[in-house]
Amino acid sequence: MDTSAETQGESLRDRLVVAGLDLFYRNGFHAVSLDQIIRAVRTTKTSFYNHFESKEALAAACISYRDQRWREKFPRLLQERGGDDPLAQIRAVFDVWRAWFSDVQFNGCLFIHACSEFPSLHHPCHIAARDNVLALRDIIADLADHAGLADPDAFADRYSLLMQGAIITEVIHRENNAAETAAEIADMLIERSRPVHPD
Helix, strand or coil: CCCHHHHHHHHHHHHHHHHHHHHHHHHCCCCCCHHHHHHHHCCCHHHHHCCCCCHHHHHHHHHHHHHHHHHHHHHHHHHHHHCCCHHHHHHCHHHHHHHHHCCCCCCCCHHHHHHHHCCCCCCHHHHHHHHHHHHHHHHHHHHHHHHCCCCHHHHHHHHHHHHHHHHHHHHHHCCCCHHHHHHHHHHHHHHHHCCCCCC
């Protein structure tokens, strides 16, 4: 069976997601027009609608694609910096953030942007973005559990808040010190969460 047409279609879909992701991240979801995306990929509206029913459907696919990549990349980055020690991996979060914030292409968090631009809790873009934030929070909870911290779920909730807050602070001030400040607060949170052993 000849699958060349199907292969070409899959390739175009991938190109639409990659181009959409780049444009949405740099400019915002609502600011980017469908025509801009089509021009970036050098395709037609007819071809676009063969793959996505709307710009918002493409946006949801872009968020899900970025989410999948982050779920794979985030634990690997923590292990590269923290080795096999779960507590060191938790501390490494803000080393990852520091490198990210210093990247010239840093423009905040796609998932925070999506939750802001699609505020309805039931919108597919909001759901896809929230899923990523929760997934990273769950990674921290698992590490906290393996590190023996008290109440890993409560710890992960607080640590996730610190993670997101550092991103927003860096976007606001652009001074490349939000990660360092967050790391100092993280140390205090970790010390507070260590189990108390009786003498």
